[in-house]
Amino acid sequence: MRIVQMIDSLEAGGAEKMAVNYANALTKNIAFSGLVVTRKEGQLLSQINQNVDYLFLNKKNKIDFKAVFKLRKFLKNNKVDILHAHSSSFFTAVLVKLTLIKIKIIWHDHYGINQDLRLRKSLILKYSSLFFKGVISVNTALKDWAVSYLLCSNVKYFPNFIEDFYASNQKIALAGEEGKRIICVANLRPQKNHLFLLDTANLIKDKFPDWSFHLFGKDFKDSYSAEFFDKIQDLQLCETVFFYGSIDDVSNVLTQCDVAVLPSLSEGLPLAVLEYGLHKLPVIATNVGEIKKIITSENNGVIIEANNTYQFTQALTDLIIQKDKRVKMGKNLNEFIQLNFSEVSIIKNYLSWINSSNFAGRKSL
Known part of the structure; x- marks a missing residue:
């Protein structure tokens, strides 16, 4: 299996961290694990495992054909099966699928404002979901929303997991009294x-x-x-x-x-x-x-x-x-x-889902 994670930036945020976590964890479990960043690099760049194949698109506009074809070349050269798009990067994933039909898209929803999901509307996301083979929601409320709103019925809840990372050379001595x-x-x-x-x-x-x-x-x-x-x-x-x-x-x-x-x-x-x-x-x-x-x-x-x-x-x-x-x-x-919430248990369930579901099932318009 050959899977690439995609995220719009490597700023220190939850969705960004999870994209890195998945890419790093999968290096131990599949033939090829990659990570593509579309718009902006950031602090999490230093946390990418050396075994992850990395690509920065440097995307300048919402529709950037140069970036799309750069991504297409990367996916094709590495014989990628699945493009796992996190948060807003789904749009770039759909654009590249229009040029590379065999790619399967997983969309990972990290939306953090859950008080009233009924107000969450996006026609671009809704119709883009026609191209998704699967959707991952990070909590059950988002899963229920995806089932009711999106046009992809293969929706799965996977909680976030943590990667025990201590490789940073950045050392900060905190102010204040030790132990308090x-x-x-x-x-x-x-x-x-x-x-x-x-x-x-x-x-x-x-x-x-x-x-x-x-x-x-x-x-x-x-x-x-x-x-x-x-x-x-x-x-x-x-x-x-x-x-x-x-x-x-x-x-x-x-x-x-x-x-x-x-x-x-x-x-x-x-x-x-x-x-x-x-x-x-x-x-x-x-x-x-x-x-x-x-x-x-x-x-x-x-x-x-x-x-x-x-x-x-x-x-x-x-x-x-x-x-x-x-x-x-x-x-x-x-x-x-x-x-x-360990890496081992969630990655095992993730790969089992991919292998067993065949990413079938889609709602009709």
Whole structure:
């Protein structure tokens, strides 16, 4: 079997990370594993396994025939069977299929705003799905949406999985006191709810002034970013909250922290929580998306309601005070993730699906 992953960029995001994870994992399981990036390279470039065949298209426009034929040549020369397109890269996949009919397309849906999927409409995606042989959804809500909206009936739910990656040479020494650090890994977007996190940090600062917050993620330099940094100044949190931006690999900073949080307003099945658990960190996260499929009980994490400052502050206070509870909770979460969200189990199911389904089944217009 010969499979190529495709993604629009290698910025440090969930969909981008999963494209790299699949490409890397498949090198151990199939004859050929490739990765194509259409528009922009980024920090995840350094995480691509040396056995992955890599191509950057440098696509300039939505319809870029030079990029399409460059992709066609790569697929044809490497005798690729399946083009696995992540998120918005599906459009490029469909364009190349029009020139290379034998290619089978899998579309991988990583959509992260799940409050009301009934409002999610895209005629381009809908009619492009006529060319899909299969659809992967990262949570059950997206699967239900795909079944009801798309014109491909071969829809499968596969949760995200984590790849244990420690090869980065990037080393960051965190500010704050050792043994008293709280980490949040989330790009600076409104749905990640950093402003709420700052309110909590302000309350924790008064109770536990020696504890600090360490935030990692891409800064888009927009109005939300400006509001975030202004609020840090207004609340006088400059010695409590530290924002580092986006980094190649969070493993080395996770090992320096003691509690992990994710205060999102919306999620799918977030890789950040899986990464937290991989490093045996106790987690506090909001009750959104499919986080409850990871944090299944009070023994392996804390679930709070979004925007509930009292719950969040109380949960953090409990973990700050009770070190034994932190350690046990992190250990339990690690064991659960290793059992249910490992690369080995999900890749096995992925390949079984491809081999058994023959990618048949399509709705009629």
